[in-house]
Amino acid sequence: MFRFQVEAVDTHSRARLGAFQNARGRVETPVFMPVGTQASVKTLSAEDLETSGADIILANTYHLYLRPGHSLIRGMGGLHGFTSWNRLFLTDSGGFQVYSLAELNKITDDGVRFRSHLDGSSHEFTPELSMAIQTDLGSDVVMVFDQCTTWPCTPEESRVALDRTTRWAERSRRAFDERDAITGSDQALFGIVQGSVFPDQRRQSLEELMAIGFDGYAIGGLAVGEPKSAMWETIEALEPHLPADRPRYLMGVGTPEDLIEGVRRGIDMFDCVLPTRNARKGTVFTRDGRLVVKNAAYARDERPLDSDCNCPTCLRYSRGYLRHLFATGELLGPRLASLHSVYFYLALMTELRASLREGRFDSWSRNFLARYRNIEPSPSTP
Amino acid sequence: MFRFQVEAVDTHSRARLGAFQNARGRVETPVFMPVGTQASVKTLSAEDLETSGADIILANTYHLYLRPGHSLIRGMGGLHGFTSWNRLFLTDSGGFQVYSLAELNKITDDGVRFRSHLDGSSHEFTPELSMAIQTDLGSDVVMVFDQCTTWPCTPEESRVALDRTTRWAERSRRAFDERDAITGSDQALFGIVQGSVFPDQRRQSLEELMAIGFDGYAIGGLAVGEPKSAMWETIEALEPHLPADRPRYLMGVGTPEDLIEGVRRGIDMFDCVLPTRNARKGTVFTRDGRLVVKNAAYARDERPLDSDCNCPTCLRYSRGYLRHLFATGELLGPRLASLHSVYFYLALMTELRASLREGRFDSWSRNFLARYRNIEPSPSTP
Numbered sequence: 203m204f205r206f207q208v209e210a211v212d213t214h215s216r217a218r219l220g221a222f223q224n225a226r227g228r229v230e231t232p233v234f235m236p237v238g239t240q241a242s243v244k245t246l247s248a249e250d251l252e253t254s255g256a257d258i259i260l261a262n263t264y265h266l267y268l269r270p271g272h273s274l275i276r277g278m279g280g281l282h283g284f285t286s287w288n289r290l291f292l293t294d295s296g297g298f299q300v301y302s303l304a305e306l307n308k309i310t311d312d313g314v315r316f317r318s319h320l321d322g323s324s325h326e327f328t329p330e331l332s333m334a335i336q337t338d339l340g341s342d343v344v345m346v347f348d349q350c351t352t353w354p355c356t357p358e359e360s361r362v363a364l365d366r367t368t369r370w371a372e373r374s375r376r377a378f379d380e381r382d383a384i385t386g387s388d389q390a391l392f393g394i395v396q397g398s399v400f401p402d403q404r405r406q407s408l409e410e411l412m413a414i415g416f417d418g419y420a421i422g423g424l425a426v427g428e429p430k431s432a433m434w435e436t437i438e439a440l441e442p443h444l445p446a447d448r449p450r451y452l453m454g455v456g457t458p459e460d461l462i463e464g465v466r467r468g469i470d471m472f473d474c475v476l477p478t479r480n481a482r483k484g485t486v487f488t489r490d491g492r493l494v495v496k497n498a499a500y501a502r503d504e505r506p507l508d509s510d511c512n513c514p515t516c517l518r519y520s521r522g523y524l525r526h527l528f529a530t531g532e533l534l535g536p537r538l539a540s541l542h543s544v545y546f547y548l549a550l551m552t553e554l555r556a557s558l559r560e561g562r563f564d565s566w567s568r569n570f571l572a573r574y575r576n577i578e579p580s581p582s583t584p
Numbered sequence: 585m586f587r588f589q590v591e592a593v594d595t596h597s598r599a600r601l602g603a604f605q606n607a608r609g610r611v612e613t614p615v616f617m618p619v620g621t622q623a624s625v626k627t628l629s630a631e632d633l634e635t636s637g638a639d640i641i642l643a644n645t646y647h648l649y650l651r652p653g654h655s656l657i658r659g660m661g662g663l664h665g666f667t668s669w670n671r672l673f674l675t676d677s678g679g680f681q682v683y684s685l686a687e688l689n690k691i692t693d694d695g696v697r698f699r700s701h702l703d704g705s706s707h708e709f710t711p712e713l714s715m716a717i718q719t720d721l722g723s724d725v726v727m728v729f730d731q732c733t734t735w736p737c738t739p740e741e742s743r744v745a746l747d748r749t750t751r752w753a754e755r756s757r758r759a760f761d762e763r764d765a766i767t768g769s770d771q772a773l774f775g776i777v778q779g780s781v782f783p784d785q786r787r788q789s790l791e792e793l794m795a796i797g798f799d800g801y802a803i804g805g806l807a808v809g810e811p812k813s814a815m816w817e818t819i820e821a822l823e824p825h826l827p828a829d830r831p832r833y834l835m836g837v838g839t840p841e842d843l844i845e846g847v848r849r850g851i852d853m854f855d856c857v858l859p860t861r862n863a864r865k866g867t868v869f870t871r872d873g874r875l876v877v878k879n880a881a882y883a884r885d886e887r888p889l890d891s892d893c894n895c896p897t898c899l900r901y902s903r904g905y906l907r908h909l910f911a912t913g914e915l916l917g918p919r920l921a922s923l924h925s926v927y928f929y930l931a932l933m934t935e936l937r938a939s940l941r942e943g944r945f946d947s948w949s950r951n952f953l954a955r956y957r958n959i960e961p962s963p964s965t966p
Contacts, residue, residue: 240908240912240914241905241908242909242912242914242916244914244915244916245915245916245919246916247896247916247919247920248900249896249900265912269908269911269912270883270904270907270908270911274883274884274904277884278884278886278902278904278905279886284902284904284905284908285905286900286901286902286905501652501656502656502659502660504660504661514629514631518630518631518668519668520660520666520668522652522656522660522666523623523660523666523667523668525652526622526623526651526652526666527624529651529652530622530624530647530651532622532624532626533626533627533915533918533919534624534626534627534628534629536915537627537629537915537919538629
């Protein structure tokens, strides 16, 4: 039921316009997926996300396995029934959080033993359990259980993770297919390419995954601390080998500039906590770059965060009021800022797709970046 | 410009149906005013308040004087321009917070010296300054600067506060009128009756205030720790002497039951932090009484908070999802719970007014309270 189609290819870059869909809905690509770690995009309601134009959001298997538990969510109608979010969900495999959040994780060929970051309780994730959890969660896009490398990492370390990722991808595929045959679900399964910043390893990982066969291919193990140039070079080397008829997902990226640079290099899907995490701390994204609205300089500023933005925050509230909300610790501040930044990210992608549709991605992206990279606008001039 | 009219009087009680209005809008009474201490009803946007049916909200002079400062708010178009809330605002005088929140307050006949609870800085509030601040805030209803008694308090202590409150009411009236003559504003000024639980003192305080003349009369110094029976007896003794053609405002009250009991005794206006403060901690108000939605018992409960409620929270989200949001510390939980409880309070008042309009307040209130006072509904039966 999961289908992906490329609708246009840019003539100046590797950028692609496309869409994937299942019985629940359609997602135009390139797409940015807001992150709802604990089945909630922090501070935002489902209505807020609909208003922002979100078509798909991400939820984290690791967090939901620990609280409230996947069987509880299955009993409440899966993630869609549980949260009332009726558009698409992508769930990660839990692998990344096991390495980055959990304590004392121990990796074997079977899986990963770890202690919960919440209460120290002992657990083990395997490819089979990750598939079982994601089946219960009922997400629309399921990710294979992989071993993510850290930065820096030696070629030898990377190869161990790569080989294990391939074996775990096979086991994920098998477990997923067995469940899928029983449940007859509409879920798609994506593979995750590892290999750190080593082009040969990346290519080998991809070929092994393609031999197994997936609905989409994610690039993992990037945006983990390496220089940005290394990230782009790795993607550029890998991209010609990615199958053209499958969506490509760059995990955990990024800034507005990163999204444009990623699209230019052939990426179709992105996710990142950046817009919501920054917003909660009082920094938002605008067409003129980042704006630290909690700064005292904005106390008397009657302008909206971004005068070219049509989000509910910009249509109604001033920087001065938002600055006051942050200065006094009012919870409305993080919500209005998050609503703006998520809306801004999604509006950016809508514009980006329009430029691809109309064959002007190159000029559009140049114009956007020229304005975005300007210095922060002066708060004194109205 | 401020006008108040009684439209119906209950035949079984002292309850009144009425409305007040100014150039900005009309407020039907009896009314409950959500509290926006720092110019924000905690977690809720102006849109949320409009959806909830709020016609007037309260803001605190003490907090706004300290942050962001009244002159800043004046420069941003007053409270309405600053917050984008276009319906009515009532501001308190700052007196109550000076006694309850500030450190080391020292009361003289001139005013109250106090140290900020934020940074220990030294300030003095006088009737004249309170009027100046509230003029700058541009609220629709201004409260005189009074001396509120604590509980318990001796007749002698109460008398000192009463006499001072009368003198400060005179000074407030004079300062307000002088500013009003200059600014030509649309603000109303309410007096505040003191006298603790001593009927003679309450009556004296009221008579002295009526001799000065105000647009409305508030009852202060109650709901400060005294037994509820003492509160109702004090109101019952005072009520026959309150002018029928002016709104009566019971400050800082209360629970849903208190609102009904207050209306029965002739009260037109209420404010309280209860619905929002409780909601942030995971307890909401429903037709079946309080519901502690953060409790584990609701983890798998697919029902809304209140199946007879049409608020955005109840139309879309389950108790189980809300319980998860509270259990995981997601900020969406306090917002959805606050939205429900504020909506619930305002819907309760709308129903109450309809019952007064249709001459069935007595039966309506009996029915409401019979159901409300039931034990908490079982979370196990769907």
